[in-house]
Amino acid sequence: MSNPTIACGHGIGAASMSPPSALLSVGLIGTGSIGADHARRLARTVAGARVHSVFDVDSARAAAVGAEVGAEVRRSAGDVIEDPAVDAVLVASADESHAEMVLASIGARKPVLCEKPLAPTVTESLEIVAAEQAAGRMLVQVGFMRRYDEGFCSLKAAVRDGVIGQPVTSHCVHRNATSPPGFTSAMSFTSSVIHEVDTMRWLLDEEIVAVTVVPTRTSPLAPEGLRDPQIVLLETESGIVVDTEVFVNCQYGYDVRAELVGSLGAISLDQPSSSTVALEGARRRAVVWDWRDRFASAYRSEVQQWVAAVRAHATEGAERPVATGAATAWDGYAATAVAESAAVALETGARQAVVLEARPPLYT
Amino acid sequence: MSNPTIACGHGIGAASMSPPSALLSVGLIGTGSIGADHARRLARTVAGARVHSVFDVDSARAAAVGAEVGAEVRRSAGDVIEDPAVDAVLVASADESHAEMVLASIGARKPVLCEKPLAPTVTESLEIVAAEQAAGRMLVQVGFMRRYDEGFCSLKAAVRDGVIGQPVTSHCVHRNATSPPGFTSAMSFTSSVIHEVDTMRWLLDEEIVAVTVVPTRTSPLAPEGLRDPQIVLLETESGIVVDTEVFVNCQYGYDVRAELVGSLGAISLDQPSSSTVALEGARRRAVVWDWRDRFASAYRSEVQQWVAAVRAHATEGAERPVATGAATAWDGYAATAVAESAAVALETGARQAVVLEARPPLYT
């Protein structure tokens, strides 16, 4: 693993930073739900950047977001990426287009923050890894935002500091209220569990070497044909088994939990809540409905630190335009490899080994 | 499942009860740790009973407990069980002797409360089931005390009332601070996970039909040769998968948790605590060290309701001298069958089907 440092960035940072110079001009590809959020974040809550130009396959959507954040609207992704006035690229388009956008950004030698997944397939992911190597330097950061969540960072710190001793197992839960139309059993891995995969690789600083899928009883409220919930067992190099429940139609809200168990103790993520209401025979703490609310602060920190890293690279000669501790293209590849193996494991019903390429020196 | 009724008995009961007559004279086999506790419970905190006589292979131990609770000390288990003055038998001797003691009690036509497990082997368990059938009536109650714990009872009530919709999966954790000398990897199932087996059969009102053991990384603090922790997957008739972590050397205390996940919501056991201390930079809630503290109230209720059931059977013609909702010999057998299958699954590394006999009419 390359980045053991924890850099939640919820404080104001201890690291010194040079005086701000010109704002970073970001080109945004994709102005849907998360893309529009990122645009607003860059414009309103992140220091040191502006949205320079945007593109979306839905031009009306692009126009609306462009107007909102004062960015120009382009006719193609290429027009954004290749524009010399664009310093860096944020990719928030459909998953299927990620690889193309990231490769174009690398081709233009521009830093790029790509929403997860890096790419839906191992093949594409490896193309990106190869392109970065060919470019001779890291340009890609993958948007695994949990690495910037205070709760997950406190788990990371506990592992690093040996608070719980040596990790031996872990339990995760990943629930969504309802799944969007067209969601498949395999998408539970590529879209949801891929977060747990990245989280565990990062927390434990080990690769996942095998995956098993155990379908449990399907909820009567799951759409026809969808296996939901499912239990996924991830095994790491050192033999740690992580059991994860993924349930994308749990009905009651968006609920993400994790517990790391070690030889001396255990640490579990607290459920964020800001108040408790006593009413009608119960104490109630709200469960958020949407992942964007759950991770709003993490997303802001992620984008903020990416902007800071890109600027530090441009103006201060920092080694690479990727935030410390962030997911790299290698991390994006490894996560996709595990998710793809999970899809195979679901088909076969058997434990599926995850075979990774040798890690290139760029990522060590 | 025979007993869907929940009868925690932490309140004072709504059911009518006849006037108290003579105290139930209980013969106690085994005066070790849990046996001595039961003796004190019967003498000091349970209505309607007295400890009439005791036996233990360690005669000094038997003498001490006998003196403490005012009971006579016998030279053999048979002397206790066959004594006409003994109305009912409580078996708390070594697991290996359970079957012999229970069979003798059935032979003497006396109600018997047997500590878990009913017997360590399926063979012995089936002998007991057969003996009860031969006797033509239920005499045996098995000491799965969780059925009397307020937390577990609230889960049972939630399932019964449909609060969480249709159950689809469940997660359990069962941790002990340290394991006793001689503890083996298989004993994690026969001694610890057997509780989760009974709990899940009771909560879900279904048999467990298969079990898989997934050993995870072993704690460096586990004794040589012990696989610890382990992940056990239980599958029910309807396909519900229950994942259970059993960890008998977790170091920090005794910690039992359970979450039931349904199609509408989820319910999880609260960690009992009576106060929170803010001190030196942390809010602290105590974790108990010993299972006897965690389940003290459940044990009292279990013994109280057994005594009440035996007395109601004796004096009011209640159908059977076993508390409503309690674990029967059949439940004891089924739990042992699953635990035994888990031991096989650990050996083979494969999913092991649990094959049960047909349930006799006595238990339906």
Add this chain to the structure above:
Amino acid sequence: MSNPTIACGHGIGAASMSPPSALLSVGLIGTGSIGADHARRLARTVAGARVHSVFDVDSARAAAVGAEVGAEVRRSAGDVIEDPAVDAVLVASADESHAEMVLASIGARKPVLCEKPLAPTVTESLEIVAAEQAAGRMLVQVGFMRRYDEGFCSLKAAVRDGVIGQPVTSHCVHRNATSPPGFTSAMSFTSSVIHEVDTMRWLLDEEIVAVTVVPTRTSPLAPEGLRDPQIVLLETESGIVVDTEVFVNCQYGYDVRAELVGSLGAISLDQPSSSTVALEGARRRAVVWDWRDRFASAYRSEVQQWVAAVRAHATEGAERPVATGAATAWDGYAATAVAESAAVALETGARQAVVLEARPPLYT
């Protein structure tokens, strides 16, 4: 304070105890809500006692409870108290009759457990204290059941053990869903806050020397004429101020909280709950509706320990037939004195000193 020992009695006790002899025959005065509960407790969940006879001004109610627990029904309280077959008396009649019943019990030289308050007036309370002194020994225990609640006991233990350093202040909340008909502003003190008074005297081992009532905005849902909620400030001998909110129409349930703040840390009562339900956008933990549910376990322990103390006194020569750590007649008097002062303080709007008699040697 006389009884610093904590004796929650939720475990099974470490103290040795003689063999059980004959059951304690309890005469019960008052078979209303709490009286009927006590009858059932004695009959079904407490070791060593039986309900021998009962009386209630409502003879039908007495007959029903008598039949339920196998007790004889008497025509007068005197018939119960003076019956030579009655070993001890439990007073659960209307508050106004407490003094008469307790005095009659003392006159008959019988141990008596009197529901709180000992008596509604200081004058009556002092009569009881005088009668006990004249009798030359303690016979009276007052039913302040919180002294047997696990949560409150853990606060007591923390103070005793110096966990929080020297206590400096405390915050209490005492809420009921709705007040019964006829409830007055002063009854908030004599019926509700009197619990906080006893609790704080017991926890801090000091007398309350002054009380101030601060009426806050009245809830629009409080009955006409009732000041509700109210803030009561209790001051102890050493200057500790305890603020207590009493709110008898809070609508949402029965909610009792307490926090003790010391020079090193603070300890607060946990809200008992046995499970948490995630449903419809919230995690919910139940709040009980009724104080009898909240303190069911404390009540059982209280009655159990009273029975054990009376029996130990009768058969083993224990010094007094009052449980260790229980509220004595002196405690009952002091609590009533504070509640009465609070009623004066409400009238005057000023801080009201609490003037207590000198504590007789019997209570030191």
Add this chain to the structure above:
Amino acid sequence: MSNPTIACGHGIGAASMSPPSALLSVGLIGTGSIGADHARRLARTVAGARVHSVFDVDSARAAAVGAEVGAEVRRSAGDVIEDPAVDAVLVASADESHAEMVLASIGARKPVLCEKPLAPTVTESLEIVAAEQAAGRMLVQVGFMRRYDEGFCSLKAAVRDGVIGQPVTSHCVHRNATSPPGFTSAMSFTSSVIHEVDTMRWLLDEEIVAVTVVPTRTSPLAPEGLRDPQIVLLETESGIVVDTEVFVNCQYGYDVRAELVGSLGAISLDQPSSSTVALEGARRRAVVWDWRDRFASAYRSEVQQWVAAVRAHATEGAERPVATGAATAWDGYAATAVAESAAVALETGARQAVVLEARPPLYT
């Protein structure tokens, strides 16, 4: 109250915003602990601003912070405030200098964000209010950062939405681990409780009309001469009593709590924590040590929204350069008036009425 709107700003905002133009150049007065934090915030985590120049009476400290954030260092506060290149002023100097700095900023017609308190005395606060009126428009925002804390905002939303019915009382706790040298009993009000005063005025949308101080037993760990803890009773126009414990030497951390009680239910602030560690017999949730950690996110949001409001005022003709829902000069004056009355109440030992000037139209 002027600003019932809640604008925590932890999300990314729904309100539209014009495209970013030039960065807001902020002049910073005071580069001590909180001043340096604000400098870093403006430079690193807030969109749309830069620190243009700084001044501090400690020139070395100013130089260090200036270098860190790329700002010029000035020889006097006036040099900062009057510099035409400075668009807005942030005052974080010693409390005693606040009025002078704010008045100078108003004189220069520049928007100013002043750390709490607006001024330590009512006289100075009224001068500021008068100056703003003379200027004919609002320029001042006071740094009561809790209005941007997610927890407090959820209380505000609950009151606004009627979730708890009509508020009737409230309980607050404000604890610091240790007090700085020179801290006095009155400073507990002017420095600490002033936060509760602003919070309650904002939450309840009412003025505080009286205050009573109830000193409780002093901690043996409080410095000589300091009354600590103290209980402060705040009364609002409608008669709501708020009891507040202020304890500036609680030893265990920084702990702020609040509960609002209404006619239908109650809402309490959750203690922020991101994880729970099970270790050595306890579950532990961290309590922060420093208020800057507790409110880091609130501070960021406060400064972000102030910057956005000033920019919107400058470029879009927004009515005033003060964030929606923020504390105005009037709010700052009212809070100081209550704190000053509390100091009198401590001296006299009596309830002290708070007499406010008539609210000028500018603040309605």
